[in-house]
Amino acid sequence: MITVVIISFYSRHHILDRIKEIGTSVPVVIVENSQDLELKKNLESIYPNVKVLIPPHNLGWGKAVNFAIKEINTNYIYLTQPDVILHNDCVMKLEDCVSKFKDFAILTPLDIGGYKNYQIYSKKENNIIDNKYGLEEVDHVDITWLLNKAELQEIGNWDENIFLYYETFDMCKRLRKKHKKIFIIKNIQTSHSMGTSSHDPKFEFQALLNRNWHYNWSKFYYYQKHYGYLFGVRKTIPNLLRAIKKYIIHKVFIKDGKHKL
Secondary structure (H helix, E strand, O other): OEEEEEEEOOOHHHHHHHHHHHOOOOOEEEEEOOOOHHHHHHHHHHOOOEEEEOOOOOOOOHHHHHHHHOOOOOOEEEEEOOOEEEOOOHHHHHHHHHHHOOOOOEEEEEEOOOOOOEEOOOOOOOOEEOOOOOEEEEOEEOOOEEEEHHHHHOOOOOOOOOOOOOHHHHHHHHHHHOOOOEEEEEEEEEEEOOOOOOOOHHHHHHHHHHHHHHHHHHHHHHHHHHHOHHHHHHHHHHHHHHHHHHHHHHHHHHHHOOOOO
16 A cells, blocks of 8 residues: 655645545645644544644655654655645556556656656666556656655665755665666656745745755755765855845845845
8 A cells, every 4th residue: 555645834725635636545644844733633633544744843855754754654655745736546546556566666657747757867778667557767756756665765765964955866866876766657647836836825935045045055965975075066056156146136125025036
C-alpha cells in the first residue's frame, strides 16, 4: 500500500481538493509547517484516512519529509505538494504500477502543467520499461515522488541541511551515485501550478523574501557539497546579485505600498 504525504505551509485552500482527488481508501499524512491546529482538527474529524502532523516549528521541506517518514509504516510513500493536481485516479494507478514493478528508488508521474519534471543526463541502455504505464529511467525527477522507503533509507533519507530548494537535486544525485533507479511514468500524470501558489496569497510577499534567501543558500550548499566550495560560490554569485537588486527595488517603492520583488 502507498501512503500519500503532503508538505503544507498555509495551504488549506488546496488541501481539500487534493484529498478529494486521492480518495478515502488511501492513508494521507499532512505535515502542516504553519502549525495550523484548526486545520488538523477539521481534517481529522472529517476524513478517517487523514493524519495531520504539527511539528514544533517550520521544518522546511527535507526535515518535514523525514518527520513524516518516521510516522509511516508502508514501504511506498507518494510525496506531493498542495498545488499539484493529481489526474485521473493518479494514486490508484501508482498502486497498480508498484504491485507489478518494484525495482526502483523513485517513480514520478509526468507533469503536464508546462514544466518538464525530469532530466536525462547520460544515455542508459534498456531504460524504457515496456508496460502500460510507460516507465523510462531518468537521472532527475521533480514535482512529486513515489518513494521506495527501503531504498531511500540506504542513502540517509532527505538532507535536513537544505530547508527549501535543491533538495530533490541532492536526493537524485545521491541515489544515482549509489546506482539506484529513478523513473518517470509517462502514462500517469499530474499538473503543477508554477510559482508560489501552494500557500495562501496573503503570504505572497513573505514567501518571495524567503525564496530569495533559501534559493541562494540551497544552491550554494548543493554545489559545494557535490562539486566543491569554489564551484558553489561561482554558481551562486549571479543569483545573489539579482536577489540584492530585487531587495533594493522593493525598498525604493515600499513607501507607495508597491512590492516589486
